Amino acid sequence: MARPSEPIFNIPPVIVWLCAAMALLHGARSLLSDTDDLSVLLWLAFIPARYDPGLTNSLQFPGGIAADIWTFVTYSFLHAEILHIAVNLVWLLAFGSAVAWRFGAVRFLLFFAATAAAGAGAFLFTHFGDLIPLIGASGAISGAMAAACRFVFAEDGPLGVLSGRDRAAYLVPAVPLREALKNRRVVVFLAVWFVLNLLFGASALTENFTNATVAWEAHLGGFLAGLLLFPLFDPVPRLTGSAPLAPRGGEEDD
Numbered sequence: 001m002a003r004p005s006e007p008i009f010n011i012p013p014v015i016v017w018l019c020a021a022m023a024l025l026h027g028a029r030s031l032l033s034d035t036d037d038l039s040v041l042l043w044l045a046f047i048p049a050r051y052d053p054g055l056t057n058s059l060q061f062p063g064g065i066a067a068d069i070w071t072f073v074t075y076s077f078l079h080a081e082i083l084h085i086a087v088n089l090v091w092l093l094a095f096g097s098a099v100a101w102r103f104g105a106v107r108f109l110l111f112f113a114a115t116a117a118a119g120a121g122a123f124l125f126t127h128f129g130d131l132i133p134l135i136g137a138s139g140a141i142s143g144a145m146a147a148a149c150r151f152v153f154a155e156d157g158p159l160g161v162l163s164g165r166d167r168a169a170y171l172v173p174a175v176p177l178r179e180a181l182k183n184r185r186v187v188v189f190l191a192v193w194f195v196l197n198l199l200f201g202a203s204a205l206t207e208n209f210t211n212a213t214v215a216w217e218a219h220l221g222g223f224l225a226g227l228l229l230f231p232l233f234d235p236v237p238r239l240t241g242s243a244p245l246a247p248r249g250g251e252e253d254d
Contacts, residue, residue: 011093012100014108019089022077022137026085029078043067045133046075046120052129072117078135088137095144098152101170103233111233115143115222122221139218143226145193150174150230153185171236177227193223 029037041047042062049055050068061067079085100108119139127134151174152158158169180186197216231238 011097012105012108014100014105015093015096018096018112019092022079022085022089025077026079026082041078041133041135044071044074045078045135046071046123047133048124048127048130051124055129072120073113075120075133075135076112076116076137076140079137080135084136088141091141092137092144095141095148098148098158098170099144101167102151103235107233107235111143111147111226111229112140114229114233115225116140118143118225119215119218119222122217123215126217134215134218136215136218138215139222142193142219142222143229146223146226147230147233149186149189150177150180150227150234151236153183153189173236174230174234174238176238177230194220197223 029040032040039062047061049059050061050071063070079088096108096112099111103111116137116139119142120134122139123134151170151172154172154174156169156172174180181190197219
């Protein structure tokens with residue numbers, strides 16, 4: 001009997017709500033004056049200068065220590081312009097959906113926050129003391145891309161050669177990273193992703209860090225975090241040398 005297919009646009013509710021939150025916030029900011037929008041950025045964007053003791057004595061950032069913590073994540077809900085948010089929402093729908101179906105809503109939100117924070121940390125390392133704000137969900141989306149490549153290319157995964165189009169394809173057991181790296185499609189995906197982002201980085205270096213429009217460091221930080229932290233969030237038992245265990249993820253989706 002043929003397996004029932006999933007609708008093409010069957011998007012996890014947690015992804016719908018994330019996209020809606022980003023879109024609504026962007027729309028609300030478009031109605032603000034420049035002064036009020038700057039205030040939003042100071043409260044929610046990730047600004048490396050916050051963490052430079054030499055600058056905090058002369059510059060006052062709102063929110064204090066609490067904002068020093070929450071901006072590691074809240075920056076990912078802000079975007080620069082329509083094209084910026086549109087591109088990010090498309091990638092979030094594509095890769096975030098696959099990971100959210102596997103992780104469930106709570107795990108996915110925690111994963112989103114962890115990879116966003118990793119992206120901010122990488123940006124802080126390369127831009128310490130800069131006043132340039134980091135905004136956009138690209139770091140967390142890069143983390144979702146990395147997590148997705150851990151299972152979507154499996155034979156029975158969503159993009160595998162034996163894949164069906166039902167929800168079970170998102171719950172296939174994942175092999176350890178060293179085994180996943182033996183999959184040619186995973187290697188090609190990783191190579192293309194890293195080359196593209198290194199090209200962004202090279203472009204930024206030849207122009208000027210402060211003039212760069214693509215936060216490639218946040219991309220790399222989020223991607224590496226997603227690749228390495230995947231087992232900590234994955235509810236599906238990993239595939240070992242023995243027969244795979246039955247997946248137990250997805251029940252808590254919403």
